Amino acid sequence: MKWIKTHIGYVAAGLGLLASFGFFQFAYPYHLMRREQMNLFVYDWDYIRQTYRGSGWLARFVADFLEQFFHLPVAGPLIVALLLVGIGAAVNRICRHFLKEWPSLGIAALVFVWSFLRETGNLYITRYTVVVLAYLSLVLLALRCGKGWRRPVAGVLLLAVGCWALGSPVHKYYGKAWGVPRLQYDQVIGLDVLAGREDWDRIIKMSKRRDLRMEESSYCYNLAHAMKGDLGDAMLNYAQNHNRTLLFTVSVDNSLFTNSLAGEAWFQLGDMTVAEQSAICSLQASPKHTGARFLVRLARVNLISGEDAAAQKYLSLLARTLFYRNWARRMMPGRQDEATRAELAAARSRLARTDFVHHSNNPRRVLQTLLEANPDNDLARTYLLCFDLMCYNLELFMQDYEPRMLKGRLYQEAILIWLSQQGTLGEQYFNRYGIDKSTTSRMDWFFRNPEKYWNTYWAYYMDALMREEE
Amino acid sequence: MTRRLLWILIPAALMLLGCSGRELADAVDGSEGPLVIWPDYKEVTVPANIAPLNFRYAMKDIRGAKTTFTLGDRSVTLKGKEVEWRLGAWKAFMSDAAGQTVTVSAEAVVDGQRVSDQWSFYVSEDAIDGYLTYRLIEPAYQMFNEVSIMERCIENFDETAICSHEVTDNSCMNCHVHGQQRGDYSLYYIRGAGGGSILNRDGQLRKLTLNAPGMLSGTVYGELHPSGRFGVFSTNIILPSFHAMAGGRMEVYDSASDLTVADFDNNLMINLPHVAQPDKWETFPCFSADGSSVYWCVADSLQVPQEVAQVRYDLVRADFDATNGHIGEQIDTVWSAQAHHGSACHPKASPDGRWLLFTVADYGTFPLFHVESTLHLVDLETGAVRPLDEIKGDKSDTYHSWSSNSRWFVFASKRGDGTYGKPYFCHLDADGRTTKPFVLPQKSAHFYVYNLKSFNIPDLASSSTGMTLRDAKRMFKAKSEPFAQAE
Numbered sequence: 001m002k003w004i005k006t007h008i009g010y011v012a013a014g015l016g017l018l019a020s021f022g023f024f025q026f027a028y029p030y031h032l033m034r035r036e037q038m039n040l041f042v043y044d045w046d047y048i049r050q051t052y053r054g055s056g057w058l059a060r061f062v063a064d065f066l067e068q069f070f071h072l073p074v075a076g077p078l079i080v081a082l083l084l085v086g087i088g089a090a091v092n093r094i095c096r097h098f099l100k101e102w103p104s105l106g107i108a109a110l111v112f113v114w115s116f117l118r119e120t121g122n123l124y125i126t127r128y129t130v131v132v133l134a135y136l137s138l139v140l141l142a143l144r145c146g147k148g149w150r151r152p153v154a155g156v157l158l159l160a161v162g163c164w165a166l167g168s169p170v171h172k173y174y175g176k177a178w179g180v181p182r183l184q185y186d187q188v189i190g191l192d193v194l195a196g197r198e199d200w201d202r203i204i205k206m207s208k209r210r211d212l213r214m215e216e217s218s219y220c221y222n223l224a225h226a227m228k229g230d231l232g233d234a235m236l237n238y239a240q241n242h243n244r245t246l247l248f249t250v251s252v253d254n255s256l257f258t259n260s261l262a263g264e265a266w267f268q269l270g271d272m273t274v275a276e277q278s279a280i281c282s283l284q285a286s287p288k289h290t291g292a293r294f295l296v297r298l299a300r301v302n303l304i305s306g307e308d309a310a311a312q313k314y315l316s317l318l319a320r321t322l323f324y325r326n327w328a329r330r331m332m333p334g335r336q337d338e339a340t341r342a343e344l345a346a347a348r349s350r351l352a353r354t355d356f357v358h359h360s361n362n363p364r365r366v367l368q369t370l371l372e373a374n375p376d377n378d379l380a381r382t383y384l385l386c387f388d389l390m391c392y393n394l395e396l397f398m399q400d401y402e403p404r405m406l407k408g409r410l411y412q413e414a415i416l417i418w419l420s421q422q423g424t425l426g427e428q429y430f431n432r433y434g435i436d437k438s439t440t441s442r443m444d445w446f447f448r449n450p451e452k453y454w455n456t457y458w459a460y461y462m463d464a465l466m467r468e469e470e
Numbered sequence: 471m472t473r474r475l476l477w478i479l480i481p482a483a484l485m486l487l488g489c490s491g492r493e494l495a496d497a498v499d500g501s502e503g504p505l506v507i508w509p510d511y512k513e514v515t516v517p518a519n520i521a522p523l524n525f526r527y528a529m530k531d532i533r534g535a536k537t538t539f540t541l542g543d544r545s546v547t548l549k550g551k552e553v554e555w556r557l558g559a560w561k562a563f564m565s566d567a568a569g570q571t572v573t574v575s576a577e578a579v580v581d582g583q584r585v586s587d588q589w590s591f592y593v594s595e596d597a598i599d600g601y602l603t604y605r606l607i608e609p610a611y612q613m614f615n616e617v618s619i620m621e622r623c624i625e626n627f628d629e630t631a632i633c634s635h636e637v638t639d640n641s642c643m644n645c646h647v648h649g650q651q652r653g654d655y656s657l658y659y660i661r662g663a664g665g666g667s668i669l670n671r672d673g674q675l676r677k678l679t680l681n682a683p684g685m686l687s688g689t690v691y692g693e694l695h696p697s698g699r700f701g702v703f704s705t706n707i708i709l710p711s712f713h714a715m716a717g718g719r720m721e722v723y724d725s726a727s728d729l730t731v732a733d734f735d736n737n738l739m740i741n742l743p744h745v746a747q748p749d750k751w752e753t754f755p756c757f758s759a760d761g762s763s764v765y766w767c768v769a770d771s772l773q774v775p776q777e778v779a780q781v782r783y784d785l786v787r788a789d790f791d792a793t794n795g796h797i798g799e800q801i802d803t804v805w806s807a808q809a810h811h812g813s814a815c816h817p818k819a820s821p822d823g824r825w826l827l828f829t830v831a832d833y834g835t836f837p838l839f840h841v842e843s844t845l846h847l848v849d850l851e852t853g854a855v856r857p858l859d860e861i862k863g864d865k866s867d868t869y870h871s872w873s874s875n876s877r878w879f880v881f882a883s884k885r886g887d888g889t890y891g892k893p894y895f896c897h898l899d900a901d902g903r904t905t906k907p908f909v910l911p912q913k914s915a916h917f918y919v920y921n922l923k924s925f926n927i928p929d930l931a932s933s934s935t936g937m938t939l940r941d942a943k944r945m946f947k948a949k950s951e952p953f954a955q956a957e
Binding site: 046051250251259271272274276284301305309319329332333334354356366 | 610615886
C-alpha cells in the first residue's frame with residue numbers, strides 16, 4: 001500500500017495505459033484500422049518534402065508515420081494508449097510545478113479522459129493527439145528554462161517553434177472538442193474495413209454475432225455471402241431494406257461512407273468505372289486526400305482496365321510504403337509474375353464488353369451487361385437474381401434464373417410463388433426447376449405458422465402483399 | 471543514451487528501408503530513346519522564360535547518370551537520376567538561349583551496361599505569358615472537398631492560392647478565366663451558400679449573382695469582353711454519369727443549356743431567344759479577339775443519357791454588338807458536327823485574331839473523358855480547319871488557353887495516366903505549325919508521380935492577378951450584387 005502511495009503516478013499511468021489499450025484493442029478495434037486505411041506514409045524524401053511543408057509539418061509527419069503502424073494488430077491501440085498516457089503524464093508534471101500531488105493527478109486524469117474521448121470521435125486523426133502532447137511538452141520545456149525573465153522569453157520562443165512545427169494551437173482543424181465512442185458504429189466500420197481486406201469469412205462471423213440494422217452492415221453482409229456463393233440462401237437471414245442494401249450508387253446524395261463502400265461490390269462484379277469513382281471520392285473525402293486502401297483499389301482497377309500508366313502511378317506510391325510495398329512491386333507492370341498475370345486476366349474476363357451511360361442507379365442493366373460479356377460471372381448473376389427478388393419482380397427473376405447454374409433456398413421459394421401464380425404447382429414443374437421436397441413441405445409449414453419462417457422469401461413477399469392491401 | 475539512440479535509429483532504418491529502389495520499372499509513358507526520361511522533354515520547343523525543365527530517368531536498375539546540357543560553348547553537367555536545376559543556374563544558362571538549340575547528352579549504367587543518349591530542345595524566341603491559373607481537384611466530378619484555385623508563376627516554381635476551401639467554408643469553386651490574358655481582368659465562381667461570381671476588373675473585386683429569373687441556372691462557361699463591360703456565358707444543367715465499359719470512365723452531359731450575356735456596368739442579364747432555343751443546347755461561348763463576334767457550340771437537344779452518343783455540337787459564330795450586348799441573329803456555322811462526325815467544344819480565339827482553337831470529341835460536351843478528343847485549329851483568315859493530330863496524346867486533350875502573343879497555348883491533357891489532367895504547353899508559329907508539347911515543369915522530378923489532383927482549366931495570363939486568400943475571404947463574406955433581366 002505504501003509502495004502504491006509513493007508511486008501513485010506510475011500506477012495511474014499503468015492503469016490508464018491498460019484501460020485505453022484494452023478499449024481500442026478489444027472494444028473499439030476498427031476505428032484505428034480505418035484510420036490507417038485513410039492514411040499514406042511514403043518513404044521518399046521528395047514526397048516528404050512535398051507533403052510535409054508549411055505550418056504544422058512536424059505534427060503531420062509524426063502522426064502519419066505513427067498511423068501507418070495501425071495496419072498491424074495491437075500496434076495501433078498501443079501507440080494511441082502511449083500517446084494518451086503521455087498527455088496525462090505531461091499534464092501531471094506541469095501541474096506539479098504549481099499544485100500538490102493529488103490535485104495534479106486529478107487534473108491529469110481529467111485531461112487524459114478528455115483526450116481519450118476525443119480519440120474515439122469519428123474522423124478523428126492521430127495528429128490532433130500528437131499536437132496536444134507536443135504542445136504540453138513545450139510547456140514543460142518552458143517551465144524548465146530557469147526562472148525570472150528567462151521563462152517568458154523561452155515560452156514565447158517555444159510557442160513560435162510550436163506554431164511552425166505543430167500548427168497554431170487554436171486551429172479549428174485540431175478536431176472536435178468532445179468525442180463519444182459509438183460502439184455499434186465501430187462494428188459497421190469493422191465490416192467496411194474487412195470488406196476492404198476482402199475478409200469475407202470474418203464479415204459473416206461478425207454479422208452472425210449481431211444484426212447492426214444499418215444499411216451499410218446489410219450491404220457488407222450481402223457482399224460477403226455473395227462472394228462465398230450463398231447469398232441465395234442467406235440474404236433474408238439479415239435485415240434488408242428492399243434492393244437498397246444490395247448495391248449502392250456513387251452519388252452526391254449519399255454519405256461519404258456509403259460512397260466509399262459502394263465501390264466494393266461493383267469492383268468484385270467487374271464495373272471498374274463505378275469502382276474507380278468510388279475510390280477517388282473516398283480519397284477526396286479522406287482527411288489528407290490520401291489513403292492506402294483507396295490507392296490499392298485504384299491500382300487494381302487500372303491494372304484490370306489495362307491502364308498501366310495510371311496503375312504505375314499508384315503502385316509507385318505504394319511501393320514506397322512499409323506495408324504495401326511487396327504487393328505493389330509484385331503488381332507493377334513490367335514486373336508481374338505468371339500468377340499475377342493470371343489473376344488480372346481472370347478479373348478482366350468479368351469486364352463489360354458493350355457500353356452505355358448510366359448513373360449507377362440502374363443496377364439491373366449494368367448486371368445484365370456484365371453477364372452478356374461473361375455468362376459465367378456467378379457473382380453478377382447472384383446479384384441480378386437477388387435484385388429481382390428484392391424488387392418483388394418474379395417475372396424478371398424467372399427470365400434471369402438458370403437452375404443449372406445457381407442454387408439457393410430463396411430462389412426455390414420464389415419459384416414456388418411464381419408457379420402458384422401461374423397455376424402450375426406440380427411435380428412436373430418441381431422437377432424442371434429442381435425444387436426439392438423439403439421446400440414444398442416447408443411452404444406448407446409456412447402457411448400454418450408464418451412467423452416462424454420469417455427469413456423465407458414467402459414471408460418477405462407476403463409482407464409486401466399485405467402492405468399493398470393496406 | 472542507448473534508448474535515445476534507438477529512438478533515432480529505428481525510424482531512420484525504416485526510412486532507409488522504404489527509400490530503397492525508387493524506380494521499380496521503366497515508365498510506361500516515358501520518353502523514347504535508350505534512356506527513358508519523365509517528363510518527356512526530348513525534342514521539345516520551350517520558351518526562354520520557362521522554369522527549369524526538371525526530369526528523372528524513369529528506368530529501373532539505373533545508376534551513375536550524368537546529364538550534360540550544352541549551349542554554344544558553355545555546358546552544365548548534372549549528376550544523378552533526378553535532373554533538378556537550381557533556379558539561378560537555369561536562368562543563367564537560359565539567359566541568351568532564345569533562338570538556339572540546347573543539346574543534352576546523357577550517360578548512365580542500366581542493368582550493368584553503359585548506355586548513352588542524346589537529344590535536344592529548341593528555345594523559342596517567343597516568350598510565354600508568365601502566369602498560369604488552374605483549379606486543383608481530384609478527378610471526381612460529382613463531389614468536391616477542399617478545392618483551391620491556384621496561380622503559378624511558370625518562370626519559376628512559385629505557386630499561390632487565389633481562392634481556397636479554407637476561406638470559403640469548403641465551398642466548391644471553379645472556372646477562373648482571364649479576359650484578354652490580363653492579370654487584372656478575370657472571373658471565377660464560388661458555388662453554394664455565400665457564393666457568387668468574383669469579377670476582378672482593373673484589380674477591383676466585385677461579387678456578382680449572374681442569374682436572373684427565366685435563366686436555366688447561374689452562369690457556367692464563359693469569357694470576358696475586351697471592353698470590360700460584358701461577359702458572354704452559358705447556363706447549363708450538367709449531369710455526371712458512368713460508362714459501363716472500363717476505361718470509358720465518366721460521361722458528363724447537359725440536359726439543357728442556353729447562352730446569356732452579362733452587362734457588368736448595369737447589372738443586367740441579356741437573354742436573347744435565338745441563343746436560348748428550347749430545342750437546341752448552346753454552350754461554351756467565347757469572344758473573338760476584337761470582341762466583334764461570339765463563337766459558341768450548339769447541338770440539337772436529344773433524350774439523355776439514352777442518346778448521349780448522338781449529341782454532337784456545331785461550332786458557330788455571330789456578330790456581337792458591344793454597344794448593347796446583343797448577339798446577332800445571323801448565325802454562321804464555322805465547323806459542322808454532321809459533316810465531320812464529331813462534337814465541338816471549348817472554342818478559344820487567339821489574341822491576335824488569327825486563330826481559333828477548339829476540341830473535337832466523337833460526341834458530347836465533356837471531352838475531358840474522351841480519349842479521342844483532339845485539338846483543332848481554325849485559320850480565321852482563310853476559314854481552314856485542321857486537327858492538330860501531331861500533338862495529340864493517347865488520352866484527352868482539352869481546356870486550352872492562349873498566351874497573349876498568340877505563339878503559345880496551354881491545354882489540359884490526361885496523356886499517360888488517363889486520370890489526372892496536367893498542363894501542356896505548345897508553340898505555334900506564324901503559319902500555324904506546332905511543336906511537341908511539354909508538361910508544366912515542377913521543382914521535384916517526382917512531382918507528377920505523387921500528385922493526386924488534376925490541373926483543371928489551366929489559363930494563361932501575362933501578369934499576376936494579385937488576388938490573395940484575404941481577398942477571397944472578403945469576397946466570400948461580401949454581399950453579392952443582384953442582376954436583373956434586361957428589357
